[in-house]
Amino acid sequence: MDRFVIEGGVPLKGEVRVAGAKNAVLKMMAAAILTDEPVLLRNVPRISDVAIMRETMADIGFGWTDVDEHTLALSDRGPEWLFVPLEAAMKMRSSFILLGPLLARHGRVIISNPGGDRIGRRPVDLHVEAMHALGAEIEYRNGYYFARAQRLRGARITFPYVTVMGTENAMLTATLADGTTVIENAALEPEVDDLIAMLVAMGARIAAPRRMSLRWRAWPSWAAWTTRSSATGSRPAPLPWARRRPGAR
Numbered sequence: 001m002d003r004f005v006i007e008g009g010v011p012l013k014g015e016v017r018v019a020g021a022k023n024a025v026l027k028m029m030a031a032a033i034l035t036d037e038p039v040l041l042r043n044v045p046r047i048s049d050v051a052i053m054r055e056t057m058a059d060i061g062f063g064w065t066d067v068d069e070h071t072l073a074l075s076d077r078g079p080e081w082l083f084v085p086l087e088a089a090m091k092m093r094s095s096f097i098l099l100g101p102l103l104a105r106h107g108r109v110i111i112s113n114p115g116g117d118r119i120g121r122r123p124v125d126l127h128v129e130a131m132h133a134l135g136a137e138i139e140y141r142n143g144y145y146f147a148r149a150q151r152l153r154g155a156r157i158t159f160p161y162v163t164v165m166g167t168e169n170a171m172l173t174a175t176l177a178d179g180t181t182v183i184e185n186a187a188l189e190p191e192v193d194d195l196i197a198m199l200v201a202m203g204a205r206i207a208a209p210r211r212m213s214l215r216w217r218a219w220p221s222w223a224a225w226t227t228r229s230s231a232t233g234s235r236p237a238p239l240p241w242a243r244r245r246p247g248a249r
Contacts, residue, residue, distance in 0.1 A: 019045035020070070024191040026094045027168045028198050029053050032062070032074040033101035034175060035202055039074045040067070049092050056088045056095055060102070084111040086143065096124050097165055099147060100172035103136055108148045113140070130157050130170040134177050154179030162187050168195055175204045182215050 020043035029050075032039040044050060046069065054064050054072070061080040065073040082102055088095040089112040102109035114124060128138050128145065133156075136149040154177050157170050167187040172195075174181035186192070196206050207215045 019043070019047075021045075021191055021194070022047060022049055023094075023164070023189075024194040025050060026053050026092075027097055027165075027172075027191065027195050029057065029072075029074065030097045030101050031172060031195060031198055031202070033057070033060075033076070033098070033105055034172065034199075036076045041072045041074070042070065044070050044072045046070070049094065052088065052092045053095065056084060056098070060084075060098075079106055082106055082109045084109070086112040088112070089114045094165065096127065097169055097172070099127060099131070099145065100169040103131065103147050103149055104152060104173045104176040107150065109145075111145050111147070113143050113145065124166075126159055126163050126166040127169045130159075130166060131173060133157050134170075134173055134181065136173075152177035154181040156182045156184065158184040159186070161185070164189055164192065167192060171195060171199065171206075175199055180215060 022045060025041065025044050026049060028041055030053075032041075050072075057074070058064060059081060060083075061077050063075045063077045067073050079102075084095055084098050084102075093114040096111065096114050099109060099111050102111075128140075131138055131147065131149075134149075134152045134154070136147055136152065138145055138147045140146075152173065154174065157174075159166060162185055164187040167183060168191075170181075170183055171192075174183070200206055
């Protein structure tokens with residue numbers, strides 16, 4: 001039987017590279033769909049979820065290049081297949097973040113419900129309700145959402161409880177909607193801040209007039225931006241390496 005023998009009492013020192021947060025990078029990759037200009041993402045972790053998202057976006061019509069070990073370049077080759085299959089959803093639930101940008105940019109998308117077909121309230125219902133508020137028509141059949149939008153318009157979206165990916169999907173959709181969108185009870189995680197910073201770099205006008213409230217306004221020169229963004233470090237990653245200081249609690 002294998003075992004680990006650990007002898008403590010030795011002071012720790014040195015430096016550790018903190019990989020980018022998965023929950024930031026995946027949403028930033030999805031944001032690249034909103035523009036026809038190239039997007040360069042830095043501090044990208046080498047993990048399976050990033051590879052799955054990269055492959056799923058490639059199937060839709062996005063080109064990608066590994067510039068170096070932690071830098072990813074994305075470019076729009078034109079949509080070939082506005083469809084996110086069940087296979088992608090089964091491998092990675094975060095694939096549902098593609099709903100908002102595909103709907104906003106191309107006006108339609110068919111996307112699988114994460115986890116397949118199920119009876120009763122589904123975990124992404126808040127995402128769908130936000131899309132409805134912005135003017136989308138969405139029908140659910142046999143485990144898939146069929147979404148269409150001829151024209152998205154700004155709206156006031158109030159989530160009954162905080163949802164991180166729901167906030168992010170609403171953010172991505174609202175960025176290309178006409179007029180102003182206000183999201184109440186919005187999530188405030190650092191990964192949301194990363195996505196906001198990227199959208200602002202791409203040309204969006206976003207403000208947080210008060211805690212848990214975000215305000216969007218469409219920006220006419222959106223597609224003219226080439227974006228370079230860097231993901232924040234993963235919050236749990238450095239914890240195993242941290243040394244507890246004397247007297248700390």
